[in-house]
Amino acid sequence: MGTSTLGIITANYTRKDLGSLVDSRTVATIPFGGRYRLIDFPLSNYVNSGITTVGLITPYYYRSIMDHVGAGKPWELARKIGGLFVLPGTVFGEREEGARFLLRDLIINRKIIDRSHAKYVLLCDTSTVMNCDFREFINAHAESGCPISLMYKNEPGRTNRSYLKIKKNGQLDEIVTGDPKAKNLFMGCFVIDREMLIRIMDWYRAIDNNDIIHILSQNLSKFKINTYEYKSYAAIIDSVSDYKKASQELLLKEVRQELFEKDAQIYTKTQDEAPTIYRPGSNVKKSLVAAGCVIEGTVENSIIFRSTHIKKGAIVKNSIVMQKATIETNAVVINAILDKFVHVGRKAHIEGGDDRPVVIGKDEII
Amino acid sequence: MKNKECIAMLLAGGQGSRLYDLTKNNAKPAVSFGGKYRIIDFSLSNCVNSGIDTVGVLIQYRPMVLNKYLGTGEAWDLDSSLGGVHVLPPYATEAGGAWYDGTADAIYHNIDFIDAYDPEYVLILSGDHLYKMDYNQMLNAHKAKNADLTVSVMEVPWEEASRFGLMYVNKADRITKFMEKPANPESNLASMGIYIFNWKTLRKILLEDHVDPKSEKDFGKNIIPKLLKEKKRLYAYHFEGYWKDVGTVDSYYEAQMALLDEKPEFNIFDSNMRIFSNSNMYPPHKIGENAEISDSMVCNGSVVLGKVDHSIIGLGVYVEEGAVIKDSILLPGCKIGKGAKLSHVIVNEDAVVPAGKTLGSSKKIDIII
Numbered sequence: 001m002g003t004s005t006l007g008i009i010t011a012n013y014t015r016k017d018l019g020s021l022v023d024s025r026t027v028a029t030i031p032f033g034g035r036y037r038l039i040d041f042p043l044s045n046y047v048n049s050g051i052t053t054v055g056l057i058t059p060y061y062y063r064s065i066m067d068h069v070g071a072g073k074p075w076e077l078a079r080k081i082g083g084l085f086v087l088p089g090t091v092f093g094e095r096e097e098g099a100r101f102l103l104r105d106l107i108i109n110r111k112i113i114d115r116s117h118a119k120y121v122l123l124c125d126t127s128t129v130m131n132c133d134f135r136e137f138i139n140a141h142a143e144s145g146c147p148i149s150l151m152y153k154n155e156p157g158r159t160n161r162s163y164l165k166i167k168k169n170g171q172l173d174e175i176v177t178g179d180p181k182a183k184n185l186f187m188g189c190f191v192i193d194r195e196m197l198i199r200i201m202d203w204y205r206a207i208d209n210n211d212i213i214h215i216l217s218q219n220l221s222k223f224k225i226n227t228y229e230y231k232s233y234a235a236i237i238d239s240v241s242d243y244k245k246a247s248q249e250l251l252l253k254e255v256r257q258e259l260f261e262k263d264a265q266i267y268t269k270t271q272d273e274a275p276t277i278y279r280p281g282s283n284v285k286k287s288l289v290a291a292g293c294v295i296e297g298t299v300e301n302s303i304i305f306r307s308t309h310i311k312k313g314a315i316v317k318n319s320i321v322m323q324k325a326t327i328e329t330n331a332v333v334i335n336a337i338l339d340k341f342v343h344v345g346r347k348a349h350i351e352g353g354d355d356r357p358v359v360i361g362k363d364e365i366i
Numbered sequence: 367m368k369n370k371e372c373i374a375m376l377l378a379g380g381q382g383s384r385l386y387d388l389t390k391n392n393a394k395p396a397v398s399f400g401g402k403y404r405i406i407d408f409s410l411s412n413c414v415n416s417g418i419d420t421v422g423v424l425i426q427y428r429p430m431v432l433n434k435y436l437g438t439g440e441a442w443d444l445d446s447s448l449g450g451v452h453v454l455p456p457y458a459t460e461a462g463g464a465w466y467d468g469t470a471d472a473i474y475h476n477i478d479f480i481d482a483y484d485p486e487y488v489l490i491l492s493g494d495h496l497y498k499m500d501y502n503q504m505l506n507a508h509k510a511k512n513a514d515l516t517v518s519v520m521e522v523p524w525e526e527a528s529r530f531g532l533m534y535v536n537k538a539d540r541i542t543k544f545m546e547k548p549a550n551p552e553s554n555l556a557s558m559g560i561y562i563f564n565w566k567t568l569r570k571i572l573l574e575d576h577v578d579p580k581s582e583k584d585f586g587k588n589i590i591p592k593l594l595k596e597k598k599r600l601y602a603y604h605f606e607g608y609w610k611d612v613g614t615v616d617s618y619y620e621a622q623m624a625l626l627d628e629k630p631e632f633n634i635f636d637s638n639m640r641i642f643s644n645s646n647m648y649p650p651h652k653i654g655e656n657a658e659i660s661d662s663m664v665c666n667g668s669v670v671l672g673k674v675d676h677s678i679i680g681l682g683v684y685v686e687e688g689a690v691i692k693d694s695i696l697l698p699g700c701k702i703g704k705g706a707k708l709s710h711v712i713v714n715e716d717a718v719v720p721a722g723k724t725l726g727s728s729k730k731i732d733i734i735i
Contacts (some may be wrong), residue, residue: 033650268647270645277398278660280661285655285656289651290650290651291402291666
């Protein structure tokens with residue numbers, strides 16, 4: 001299976017609704033779940049599915065992504081046979097809101113697709129948090145006899161996303177956007193026969209500023225497209241509120257089991273932090289805490305990233321505190337997302353609404 | 367092969383029998399420490415932090431966990447084609463096979479290995495001590511004294527001195543006499559089991575010692591006295607700082623509990639000279655809705671739903687609702703059932719404590735397997 005599928009991660013896109021979370025980074029490197037970044041999920045999914053040749057299409061501003069991914073060692077993708085291929089993206093990518101599978105991003109990297117011996121190419125964006133065995137998807141694709149298969153989940157209500165209308169035989173009828181009744185949400189993950197992908201790159205070269213999914217939706221009569229429903233846990237992160245919701249879902253036992261307690265693990269760059277210390281008088285409930293923290297205050301219903309210091313009398317509730325933040329004595333942080341290295345001063349008070357969290361940008365001092 | 371100035375030989379074959387059940391299936395260097403580490407991490411990290419990139423690890427007793435843990439050495443940045451970690455087990459030759467018979471014998475059997483790197487100096491280490499040390503400073507002292515052998519020593523309280531191998535030195539720190547655990551000590555400079563040898567000197571004495579039928583083939587008992595007799599230049603290097611050999615269950619327990627001090631003597635939290643470890647890829651730990659946690663250390667992958675006070679929770683530990691953990695150390699992978707009450711115990715790796723069980727007393731540290 002591994003050698004029969006080439007993986008391609010498209011990271012050359014951004015999302016305005018993620019606000020300052022994407023100020024100095026791409027969607028792929030948004031920190032998530034205490035020690036991960038969003039790209040860890042697709043990378044781990046590929047490797048856990050035996051797909052060990054993975055191309056990564058990077059955005060123009062690739063510092064954060066290269067810092068994290070390096071040569072692919074944590075995912076065991078630094079190897080002689082296959083491994084990680086870091087690919088350039090077009091400058092166009094970060095400007096085109098929502099386009100995640102730009103045809104020109106593939107065309108400028110078509111050498112990797114041309115030279116591959118794989119039968120299938122599995123493309124995936126970096127906005128979905130899931131622990132997915134792609135083998136089932138690829139098997140279903142192979143059995144369908146269709147050259148293309150799109151993955152979807154049942155989740156109505158995302159008006160700026162594509163939804164799939166499906167025929168009785170499971171094949172794609174139509175791709176729609178902005179339909180509030182539509183429920184089969186396209187998950188930014190699809191598998192395509194490599195030969196078909198090459199043909200699409202040739203046929204539509206003239207309109208290469210389009211997203212492949214858009215091209216398919218405009219030319220449905222030309223393609224037989226299968227659909228595949230993903231039924232396990234998957235969270236799509238398009239906005240700050242998506243981010244907060246998905247983060248807090250990690251506190252649910254079922255979600256943790258689906259993401260982190262399967263045989264297939266989610267891998268990430270390790271930092272060799274010491275264990276976290278809870279000082280006498282600390283009061284922590286229902287929270288996820290990464291390594292290297294010192295907790296002296298109160299933490300509830302929150303996600304605390306590595307090397308965070310929460311001092312005496314400080315209160316953190318319903319919040320996400322990214323790595324190396326410091327919350328000084330008697331400060332209060334409620335319904336907030338604090339980016340990396342944020343410093344909250346003594347007695348400072350930060351409070352957002354339940355569904356409208358305050359986001360404090362990287363390195364800010366409050 | 368490109369020659370190295372100094373390579374390290376790490377003695378990791380010891381059983382550590384006074385740790386009882388902790389070393390039943392596991393060599394002492396591979397015993398868990400501080401929640402996410404294994405004891406060997408400290409000497410390996412010292413090597414890397416001192417710029418020593420070639421380490422031979424001599425194994426013998428129950429090496430499975432240790433071997434798997436070392437892997438390619440990647441976790442310590444020691445996966446290098448020009449050096450790196452080499453696991454060196456006893457081996458057979460055309461004359462038959464034999465176990466490593468003493469610390470010096472283990473090095474003797476790996477003369478070929480050391481020769482291949484043709485080093486000027488060889489650093490001999492134990493894989494079962496807790497300390498942070500820059501071996502470069504010791505090597506500089508060794509060179510400055512033009513020594514044949516430098517032994518790292520530290521002052522110990524006089525009343526405890528008779529438990530150690532003691533070095534007697536003159537004003538210039540030249541070693542004049544060595545006594546292994548003397549009843550009436552006249553020195554309180556204890557050997558830390560860390561040696562820097564000129565390889566030529568060590569090589570020669572190992573060959574001689576090997577054919578000496580009376581020798582126990584031990585650095586302390588045989589090699590050092592022989593070098594002293596030959597009037598070689600042996601010097602003491604004074605180390606100040608934390609150093610501990612956790613030989614007994616009590617010292618193993620106390621050394622870990624001391625990590626919970628506000629300013630721990632053995633500072634593993636300091637980012638200066640980081641301690642590297644090969645811990646599995648666990649998610650952050652979860653503290654439950656009804657949990658209470660205080661004065662404790664918790665590692666990745668754990669789930670704490672009960673009450674934890676003054677304890678160390680290792681990697682991937684599960685503490686069920688209603689469980690009460692006090693003054694205890696839960697080693698990686700263990701599970702504590704609902705309502706279990708533990709105090710002053712060490713729960714071994716992957717052990718399961720059934721629901722409702724009460725274990726431990728404040729008189730003595732028990733190991734739960």
